[in-house]
Each structure stands twice: as C-alpha cells, then as structure tokens.
Amino acid sequence: MILLEENDNLILLDDVSDEEAFIEINSKAIRVDNLPYSISGIYKWNPDYPGDPDYIETDIDADIAELKKQKLEEVYDKFNDLMENGTFTSSLGFEVDNRRGNGKDDKDNVNSLIDLGQEPIYFRDSPGDFHSLDLADLQTLKQEMIQDGLSKYQWKWEKETEIMSCTTLDELLNIII
Numbered sequence: 001m002i003l004l005e006e007n008d009n010l011i012l013l014d015d016v017s018d019e020e021a022f023i024e025i026n027s028k029a030i031r032v033d034n035l036p037y038s039i040s041g042i043y044k045w046n047p048d049y050p051g052d053p054d055y056i057e058t059d060i061d062a063d064i065a066e067l068k069k070q071k072l073e074e075v076y077d078k079f080n081d082l083m084e085n086g087t088f089t090s091s092l093g094f095e096v097d098n099r100r101g102n103g104k105d106d107k108d109n110v111n112s113l114i115d116l117g118q119e120p121i122y123f124r125d126s127p128g129d130f131h132s133l134d135l136a137d138l139q140t141l142k143q144e145m146i147q148d149g150l151s152k153y154q155w156k157w158e159k160e161t162e163i164m165s166c167t168t169l170d171e172l173l174n175i176i177i
Helices: 019-025 060-085 106-116 137-166 171-172
Strands: 002-006 009-013 029-031 087-089 095-097 121-124 130-133
Touching: 002 019, 002 106, 019 029, 029 060, 060 171, 095 137, 106 137, 121 137, 130 137
Parallel strands: none
Antiparallel strands: 002 009, 002 029, 087 095, 121 130
C-alpha cells in the first residue's frame, strides 16, 4: 500500500502495480504495510516516515470533530424521519398521524376542525379507522400533537448537547442514536 500526500490530506492507494517506481516519481508518497486504527481516516503527514507504522499518528482532534459531525448527522436524519413519519398513541385510545411535512398535515386539520366548532366530527386515525370526536376531544388531540412534537425536539436537543460535550472518542462511540 502507498500513502500519498495531496493537498494536506493522505490518500491510501492499494492498487499500485509497481510501488517502487511510483514512489520514485512521487516525492510525497511512502510505502506502508498497515495503518493504525482511525475513525475518520485522517492521518498526520510525516515526511520522515521510516517505514514503521508507529510513525503515522492519527489526528485525534480531527477524529473527534469528524465523529461529532457524523453523530450529529445521524441525529438530524433520525429527527427528520420522526417528524416526517411519526405517529403516537393518543389518550383517546387510537394511533394518531403526527407527521410534519411541507403541505397541510393532521395538526392543521385538527386546528381547522376546532375552528369550525361543529361536533361531533369524524376523525380518521393513522391505521385508517374513524372516530367520532367532540370539541373537547379535538382540543385534547391538539395538545397531544403539540406535546409529541415538542418531545421529538427535546430528544434532538438532548442528543446534540450530549454529542457536543464529549471530549473523548470513547464517549462519542457510546452514544446511541
């Protein structure tokens, strides 16, 4: 394998047919047999590398920053999935679709039904069954939908805080998203 420095980054090449000739014409290339473990694959360039893998040190600060970025992306992906595909069980006894999309969603529909002031109203739950609701039921449903959305945001903010406060790779690796 060959490590090649390019624009302050190292590129691992494992398919060079004539490594010695390649190194001869590339002054920023070195031959390695193996590399130390790295989460992000970011390595410090050492031009005095004598062929011993111990001379290639992982950049721990870069690894922590990279892993934090990856963990935050996982949080954002999961949060977006919860917001776009989320349901919850209402205290009224049925499953409620509480997705948040770009168009009109059930939260907007519940607000419109409350504004109409008519009762009873038929409301379709997440599985597709109908329920007869009065205005008090609709108010309960509205509050539960708000609380469900807030709990999703709370989870997101707690995970962001947990990730950003980590100072070691082990702490970051132990965070479950």
